[in-house]
Amino acid sequence: MTSPPFQTVGVIGLGLIGGSLARDLAERHVKVIGYDRDSAVVKRAERDGILWAPESLADIRAADVVVLAVPIDDALRLLGKLAPHLTAARLVTDVCSTKATIVRGADTLNLGRIFVGSHPLAGDHRSGWDASRTGLFAGARAYVCPSPTAQESSIALAESLWRFVGAVPERIDADSHDREVGWTSHLPHVASAALASALAGAAIGRDRLGSGGRDVTRLAAGDPGLWTGIALDNATQLLPAIEAVERELRGLREALARGDSVAVLKRFESAHQWALDRRG
Amino acid sequence: MTSPPFQTVGVIGLGLIGGSLARDLAERHVKVIGYDRDSAVVKRAERDGILWAPESLADIRAADVVVLAVPIDDALRLLGKLAPHLTAARLVTDVCSTKATIVRGADTLNLGRIFVGSHPLAGDHRSGWDASRTGLFAGARAYVCPSPTAQESSIALAESLWRFVGAVPERIDADSHDREVGWTSHLPHVASAALASALAGAAIGRDRLGSGGRDVTRLAAGDPGLWTGIALDNATQLLPAIEAVERELRGLREALARGDSVAVLKRFESAHQWALDRRG
Numbered sequence: 157m158t159s160p161p162f163q164t165v166g167v168i169g170l171g172l173i174g175g176s177l178a179r180d181l182a183e184r185h186v187k188v189i190g191y192d193r194d195s196a197v198v199k200r201a202e203r204d205g206i207l208w209a210p211e212s213l214a215d216i217r218a219a220d221v222v223v224l225a226v227p228i229d230d231a232l233r234l235l236g237k238l239a240p241h242l243t244a245a246r247l248v249t250d251v252c253s254t255k256a257t258i259v260r261g262a263d264t265l266n267l268g269r270i271f272v273g274s275h276p277l278a279g280d281h282r283s284g285w286d287a288s289r290t291g292l293f294a295g296a297r298a299y300v301c302p303s304p305t306a307q308e309s310s311i312a313l314a315e316s317l318w319r320f321v322g323a324v325p326e327r328i329d330a331d332s333h334d335r336e337v338g339w340t341s342h343l344p345h346v347a348s349a350a351l352a353s354a355l356a357g358a359a360i361g362r363d364r365l366g367s368g369g370r371d372v373t374r375l376a377a378g379d380p381g382l383w384t385g386i387a388l389d390n391a392t393q394l395l396p397a398i399e400a401v402e403r404e405l406r407g408l409r410e411a412l413a414r415g416d417s418v419a420v421l422k423r424f425e426s427a428h429q430w431a432l433d434r435r436g
Numbered sequence: 437m438t439s440p441p442f443q444t445v446g447v448i449g450l451g452l453i454g455g456s457l458a459r460d461l462a463e464r465h466v467k468v469i470g471y472d473r474d475s476a477v478v479k480r481a482e483r484d485g486i487l488w489a490p491e492s493l494a495d496i497r498a499a500d501v502v503v504l505a506v507p508i509d510d511a512l513r514l515l516g517k518l519a520p521h522l523t524a525a526r527l528v529t530d531v532c533s534t535k536a537t538i539v540r541g542a543d544t545l546n547l548g549r550i551f552v553g554s555h556p557l558a559g560d561h562r563s564g565w566d567a568s569r570t571g572l573f574a575g576a577r578a579y580v581c582p583s584p585t586a587q588e589s590s591i592a593l594a595e596s597l598w599r600f601v602g603a604v605p606e607r608i609d610a611d612s613h614d615r616e617v618g619w620t621s622h623l624p625h626v627a628s629a630a631l632a633s634a635l636a637g638a639a640i641g642r643d644r645l646g647s648g649g650r651d652v653t654r655l656a657a658g659d660p661g662l663w664t665g666i667a668l669d670n671a672t673q674l675l676p677a678i679e680a681v682e683r684e685l686r687g688l689r690e691a692l693a694r695g696d697s698v699a700v701l702k703r704f705e706s707a708h709q710w711a712l713d714r715r716g
Binding site: 277336339340341343344345346347348349350351352353354355356357358360361362364365366368369371372373374375376377378379380381383384387388391394395397398399400401402403404405406408409412413415417420421423424425426427428429430431432433 | 671
């Protein structure tokens, strides 16, 4: 392992993502300054030798890289509070699932030059410090979404950070990122949740589903608070995507209602073809 | 293994279900009369010692149990053709995913006394004789839906048949069955297919989805022709179920559009609660 192009990383929020990042960095002998609203977590992490517990938010000035590992609403709020103390930082990034809002927020705060949003695809159903672990990012894709005004050295630094913990950075502009995840991640969650809610409404328990139905509804178990933040923040991309699924359902339902077997078959065939294409 | 309460089973349709049933019965020394529209399949199965290839449909009179293992439309048509030759049969059953139509059809043909529909939950994505295998039904639930006029001995025979090949019979009336599978099996397929079609329409390839999105869209790969038959036959139960999912999607979309975080959270929470309940 070559030595990293950064000395001290400030990690704000020690949940699954922030905690795992702190552990990976500590294991690779990078100094970590760690913040969490739960001071007991910070103390335990410090006792375990993973990080240094700062006195105040102002101590973040010792970090050359700052990572906001909190939900999108908190990240925006924190960015404003941190701004005065980021004089020495060469990179500020985050790990939220949506990127347009935070990148725009950083620009508004005049942090665009050093702000490069990140979105590592490394979550799972668990959350919190206790779920965090080393190696979480190994082999995972990490989207890297620079502010339009970001300097090239900060972008390179963000890519280095993710490569350093084993992830594979992929540069993409924030709007394209949000459209991509809107369709590939947020829409499947919404569809899964809508099916789950409909089944709940019909008083059909999950234990009555077969393995296929359990697959379709698995994502519905995701954390409601987190997903509310994601869906609201990415509403611009998500609304037309949800409408597209509604259109497909309505079209199929109307074809069924009029007994139009040709139209029903055509719809199931388009879904089937898509599913067989690069099945993965 | 105790000896079965039947001597000769006529299996009509040697696909995944019919073929596997024939194999299981042959392995347990029950004589099988096998039919398939593909005569080469029948010849191969006869050469392998699994069944006896009859000369004509009339030869079915040698069977005391007759199993229609073909799609619903063919099953209804065949039932009419077979009726004159079923004088010796003590049980006629089928393996279709929907039960109200076929049970009603059997009654119309005056076969109600010996007709007990079946629905073994043992399919997978493969189909045809080549996919058939012994042991397919081991441990699987097999719904058993008697005609309202069925004699108790025919019902008991249907339960014996499924127990004999390792399945677990569960008696349920045809309408309750169709409502149950409409919500637990057909609706998840429809939701998965609608999402897949929407993604196809947005030119988002399946390889761009994460593991969660792949779970949600897995069922969309199912055989379009088979699912068209199922959905049309169970339209009565399926239409209000599809509408319920549409309502959930529209409600979530409207809450997102007006930025109503309380309403969005409430919807994700209902889905989350349902998914955690008896998680399975």
